[in-house]
Amino acid sequence: MRAHDTTLRTARLTLTPLDPAADAGQLHRAYGDGEVMRWWTRPVCADVADTERHLASCAGRSGARLWTVRTADGEALGMAGLLGEVEVPGLTWLLRKDAWGRGYATEAATAVVGHALGDLGLDRVEAWVEAANHRSLAVAARAGLSERARIAQHYAHRDGPHEAVVLGRPREEEPRTTLGVIAELPVRDVAATLALLGAALGARTGFAIGEPPEFAEVALTPWSAGPRFRLAAVGRRQRVSPVRLHLDVATAAGPLHRRAVAAGARVDGEPTRQPWGRTEFVITLPEGHELTVSAPA
Incomplete structure (x- = not known):
């Protein structure tokens, strides 16, 4: 052949x-x-x-x-x-x-x-x-x-x-015009959300503006660049439309799931194997935003 x-x-x-x-x-x-x-x-x-x-x-x-x-x-x-x-x-x-x-x-x-x-x-x-x-x-x-x-x-x-x-x-050099896509989540309490994501996912604060913070970046690696998203404060009476993010991780889903539960995050069920070859679970933030943690099955 x-x-x-x-x-x-x-x-x-x-x-x-x-x-x-x-x-x-x-x-x-x-x-x-x-x-x-x-x-x-x-x-x-x-x-x-x-x-x-x-x-x-x-x-x-x-x-x-x-x-x-x-x-x-x-x-x-x-x-x-x-x-x-x-x-x-x-x-x-x-x-x-x-x-x-x-x-x-x-x-x-x-x-x-x-x-x-x-x-x-x-x-x-x-x-x-x-x-x-x-x-x-x-x-x-x-x-x-x-x-x-x-x-x-x-x-x-x-x-x-x-x-x-x-x-x-x-074959011919291709300039990179887009280096990343950063989502922004409206939240009621930026500081509390940063603390929750730090405990549940090991995330860190890339930067925060205001005291208490009104705008911040959630960094998902210890490095100066890499996967991240942002949080923007909204008023208590302002309507928030939930956003869904997928976090593609290179570790097993089980330990991350246990960490999120121990941190007091709202976790919807056990990690579930999906037909597309991923094992996933969902962390839901107080505003209804869903963070789907997706690991290779």
């Missing part, structure tokens, strides 16, 4: 179109290694046949272009390519452990990115890399990808969710 017939060459490597049946035997050295597969989207492949099935599944997806990464003498070191059935072409790579630390991953990834943005004429390429996977983050950076966003993921074989960095490289 081959999705394409293009061979790529670099100074030290030859990237040949992936053939699951022919290449699985050599590639199983990577796919059968627990250390290599530590960050992967699936557990270690049990045997060569399992590796072949996995490779065939990946290669068979619409739009996929996968290559076997080989040395000059034809020895297979791993796989690199573009994932199929994704909105933005996704860069992927995996090398066996004894090939690490020699620059092979960067060389292969750079070749794939160059082919994608050059010969294929794609507008952009992106890679999703776990935030703690510093080795792969460095490979993506050396291949010219930079951070574009962060998301929460939870693979079925992993104990809990993790934070992933979305890195991307466009």
Whole structure:
């Protein structure tokens, strides 16, 4: 099974179109290694046949272009390519452990990115890399990808969710005109709401204006930038239209739910798994605003 017939060459490597049946035997050295597969989207492949099935599944997806990464003498070191059935072409790579630390991953990834943005004429390429996977983050950076966003993921074989960095490289530089969207909630008591959100979610006050505060920013990270929203004071008799916010978190829902309950927040039920692959619960503020805490299921 081959999705394409293009061979790529670099100074030290030859990237040949992936053939699951022919290449699985050599590639199983990577796919059968627990250390290599530590960050992967699936557990270690049990045997060569399992590796072949996995490779065939990946290669068979619409739009996929996968290559076997080989040395000059034809020895297979791993796989690199573009994932199929994704909105933005996704860069992927995996090398066996004894090939690490020699620059092979960067060389292969750079070749794939160059082919994608050059010969294929794609507008952009992106890679999703776990935030703690510093080795792969460095490979993506050396291949010219930079951070574009962060998301929460939870693979079925992993104990809990993790934070992933979305890195991307466009064919032509694209200026970022929008860096974020900040919602504003009208509340009766800004100070009390800040205290509640601090206790329930670990939020901090980005800034507050007035004494007592009439306007404030709720920061959801300890850093100077990141997810946040704002609170604006309204009069006791002023009508408030409830707002619904979704907080996308990269941790398990259970501990956050228990923390919110212990803080005295109004929490509507236990965390519930949703059909779209998230586990969620709702914190309702006194004005009726709903904060849906959404974690990867």
